Amino acid sequence: MVVYIKIPSNVYNFKSYIYGMPVEKFVIILSGISMAAILFTISLPVTISAVAIYFGFMAYIKFDFSNIYKLRKLYFHGLAGHNIKFVRNGFLFCILGQDIFSAVEIENQELYTDSRKQNHIRAIMNIIDSLDCSANIITKTEVYNGKNYYRTFVILKTHGSGIETSMDLLKRNISLIISNTALHGKAVDDEKTIKSMFPENVTPGSRYIDAGGFYMAYFDLLDTDYSQDFFYQTLIEKMGFMVEINMEINQIKNPEMQVKRLLASRKAEIVYTKTGHYAGLIRKQISALEYMSGQEKLYNASLRFSVISGHPAILRSNAEIFKKTMESAGFRLKTFNYFNRNSFNPLELQGQGIKYMLDSASISELFPCSFTPIPDRAAEPLGINAITGKPFYFQPFRGNSYNIAITGETGSGKSYFAKKLLDQNGNAKVYVIDPLGEYSYGHVIDLSLGEYVDFFIETPEMANIISTAIAKLTGIGENTITGILTGLMSKSGVATFNELISEIRLGYSGNKSTHGTVYSMPFKTPVRLEGNFTVFRFGHKNADIRDAFFDLVFSYIISTVEKGEGEKMVVMDESHLFLRNSREAEIIDMLARNSRHFRTSLITVTQNINDYYMNNYSESILMNSINYFIFRQHGKIKSSMFLGYEIDPSGLAGGSYSTYSECFYSTGSLIRKVKISEKK
Incomplete structure (x- = not known):
């Protein structure tokens, strides 16, 4: 069953245009032209003097333009996992700068084409709407038998609050997630696991970063208006290379006012933009804002993907595959250019990715928790x-x-x-009913060759089944068999199959009963079971005979499994x-x-x-x-x-x-x- 929740367009993905260019670019260009015109109007020497003063000041402070790269490098090295301070107060709490946070691991389940996803979506919505702190949901890769598996962590965080107040707030939110039985959450109590969530020794490259020998290319979710239904996580698994996710969620204060303001802006813009792609984008955003205007709670969310590889060339290829695949699933992604982005720091918890206004239902569709669970180490794949x-x-x-x-x-x-x-x-213990001889191993008992096993006959229902079966196989009347069996069971309440066969033999001589009736006795050789794998054969073209053999074998099996450990x-x-x-x-x-x-x-x-x-x-x-x-x-x-x-x-x-x-x-x-x- 597919659950369709249409994710609204990103209403922040908007720029006003003048003469075909964004307003801010138009203002910069216009200001530059105006300033140049003013300077040239005053005189050319004044213009040259202004430029000379600028470069003279930079020389005076001994500014080296190559320091831009060096400063970036230092900025990336400025924080690392080993700088986290840990405090135990019921749960494990972490302090990194002004951030105080704790983590809960939730169980991954393959939810695509799984009816349980409806319960999961409701559980995620309830958690999101009940949180009173910010959250990052991140996935970390774990390699097992050459395959990438994912662990999902919810990092609950506060920023700039007192330590005791923050810990009390986080405790309430941790308990909220753990108590939700659909998510199977457990608090992270391992310092090593916490540190592994933060890359160390990060060095920026032209299109990727180097983090301790692993190379990472980042993509931010810019927009999507498709129903995802956890499908994109299945696509990530199918790609076969490492892709980790960081989703950030922050509740919007006074969402009604913000939606009204944005809606008024878009409606004003559509008045002057009637046709074309840009007009279609505005109409989508108006539709999204009208949908969200009825929501009690809204969130600024972001979704960042990191494609990871051990070699830059492989990373480049995998990054292209990732982007094309995700675009086919309805994601518009923005490639993160580290060389030109001075503000990027993968070690910070807040401010990651591109802001996207969503309600809890839409967030639940993107929530990264639908991956193949890490298998039991002792299990063998089927x-x-x-x-x-x-x-x-x-x-x-x-x-x-x-x-x-x-x-x-x-x-x-x-x-x-x-x-x-x-x-x-x-x-x-295995019992196989094999009428056509498909199984050639184990302890084979062939009833058509006269072999049989002894077992207890304990109930009237079982006695009735066996009487009917033996009557079909021997030619002796069913009432006669029933009488013999009743007599045996009257002594102790139970009888054995072997006792029944012996009693029948006593009443008959050769192939005739004492009354001269012709009969046959197919059970000749009692067999003692050996091992844990037993195969019963009774191939016979006569359906009645085959069914009779089956009744006896299945009666034995039921009697055995009821008592067996x-x-x-x-x-x-x-x-x-x-x-x-x-x-x-x-x-x-x-x-x-x-x-x-x-x-x-x-x-x-x-x-x-x-x-x-x-x-x-x-x-x-x-x-x-x-x-x-x-x-x-x-x-x-x-x-x-x-x-x-x-x-x-x-x-x-x-x-x-x-x-x-x-x-x-x-x-x-x-x-x-x-x-x-x-x-x-």
């Missing part, structure tokens, strides 16, 4: 996020349900993916063979609805999403799954499982004859396109 290029990590035993639905046509890569998923969860994974390969039968689907649904309680992940693998809509129970199995992996298959899919989007899996690449496969991954609250690498 694939690659096809949009960001970052490794895709998946942990099945999280969330409201552990169940997984995997769908895809033959050769789409779904079976390889299921096996890879099992390999990455090696600590879990730790994490369990139950895989049903070729699930469509059983989902179409409502009786078998009902048995599967029994586990699907209770699997989380037993720390069990039920993984159903089938050929098409429509296989889950054969009956009410099969649909319930899908609804009780929270993780969906959709590989190549025919037909478009539009469902709430995919946030209401229509996806077309028929064009997904890869599979049996490729080194990778593609799939759509959804949890019902987010959707991703994932590339699964395969080793051939």
